[in-house]
Amino acid sequence: MEAPPEFDPRNLFLAALSPTDQAILRSMLSLQRLPQGLVLQEPEQSIEHVYFVESGMISLVAAMQDGAAIETVTLGREAILGALAAFGTHRATARAIVQIDATAWRLPVADFRHAIEESPGLRKMALLGSELLLAHMQQTAACNALHTAERRLCRWIVQVQDRVGSDVIRLTHDFLAQMLSVRRPTVSLIAYELQQAGFIRYQRGRIAILDRAGLERSACECAGVLREKTQRIVGDIGF
Template sequence: MSHLHFPLTAIVSWIRILANGDATQVAMTGKEGVVGIYLLMGAAHTHNRGVVQKAGTALRLRISVVLGSFNQGNPVQQLFLRYTRTLLTQIAQGSVCHRHHALEQQLCSMLLLMLDRQEGDSISLTHEAIANLLGVRREGVTQAAKRLMNDGILNYTRGRITVLNRAALERRACECQSVIRDEERRLLTTV
């Protein structure tokens, strides 16, 4: 890669693919971050793959231009380092979440993370795509989504999820989404 991408309205999932082809989302980047942060750390490549989950706009800057400011140790560098800290929190929290929280809680947290990175209450994702992102079976996602629909928290029609009651979704989510959100707010809004 020769460019960094700064999503404005797009959402990009960082997917980790195993040797057997299985894959799981390890992080998500939207308007709060940058795709390609590893390039600023001197890496030429990554084992993760960026997959656009929500099409939209992004700024694209040549890495050589960004490195010029980054290497001066100024506020630009500090901002990228703060974002990297939030990214590490997201990856670590996701790892703990997959090990210790129920699928329904993980689903709620993932939906909230997506909502935090976009405008509006609707998300375009199929149950199959969600299952791939969470590294679980599609049937489990379908059952969890059905419970949330039956409780009036969301509506799902043909790959489109509409959150009807965000407060209830937050109550059903594990603490992981709020840990990630609070860390992003603490580190990225106090610039």
């Protein structure tokens, strides 16, 4: 059984599957457009769907009782959201929100559970997707605790550009402050300093990247570490 020729996924996990395993999933998948701000899951809610991100960006966010929140991981086309539900994890542990307009292949958890029972290759993919999500969350936790807001913002901009493939990113100060768990004036000051350095131009919720290399030099090492982990784990699908 071969996957239809028009099925050419950008999601790294789907793209790494054998044609046979792609074909098993293809009839179950539907391509969804996910607008910025859409909440895909809330803590303690039942997980109904699995998402293979094709474009854009989704964030998992931990929220406190006082309303404070911080991003625990960003998900792009290297990610699977909800894969653990196929192994019996029925409730979400964090809010998942679309931060930049996204597209994703979606299928019901029940269908995904049936698929991984049918195919060892798909079961391995689901486990590796969960492993990568955990690795990203661990690195992000360390980054949030140990690195300055300036270095984290530079890292964040680099990661977003990797996911959206554009030199212009639509992000507000309020959003960035929440994701970095800092005050809005702190974001304004850092953005001003990055503009003065010639790395970005920020205006009316739009960040234009002028010097990617400069941002990478100013960022913490976490973007590179996560890139390497992603390549290694996704590469393990074929072994």
